[in-house]
Amino acid sequence: MKIGQKLKQVRESMRMSQDDLASSLNTTQKTISNWESDKGLPTVIQLACIEKILHVDVLSWFEDNGIIFKHKTDKGENSEIVTHNFSKVIEQYEKRIFEKDICIDEQKEIIKSLIEKFNLQN
DSSP states (O other), X not given: OOHHHHHHHHHHHTTOOHHHHHHHHTSOHHHHHHHHXXXXXXXXXXXXXXXXXXXXOGGGGGGXXXXXXXXXXXXXXXXXXEEOOHHHHHHHHHHHHHXXXXXXXXXXXXXXXXXXXXXXXX
16 A cells, blocks of 8 residues: 555544644645645655654555664664665666666757758758
8 A cells, every 4th residue: 555545544544634634734735635646745754743643653654665664672773774675676777777768869869960950051
């Protein structure tokens, strides 16, 4: 389940409207709507406030995306962020490389046409 869906589910279970949550977070209803439809994400500070307002562990919401936050224990272990979803990271990296290659090819075509145009004018 995506973060926005989890936010909506918890908010509704608390019988809180988007306007109520927005007011508590000093933001707009539209912002809450965008978060819940996964068109945007709250900031870390807003997530901390959501956690207090809705009484939830928002860090657990990231586990579906392969991100696990380890909390400091009584033994003094350090907190850390662990990602287990390397295939998604690789997939995104390869997508970015593909998009970059397309942009480079487009720029090469533009340069080629400008050179041809300049040569024809001389």
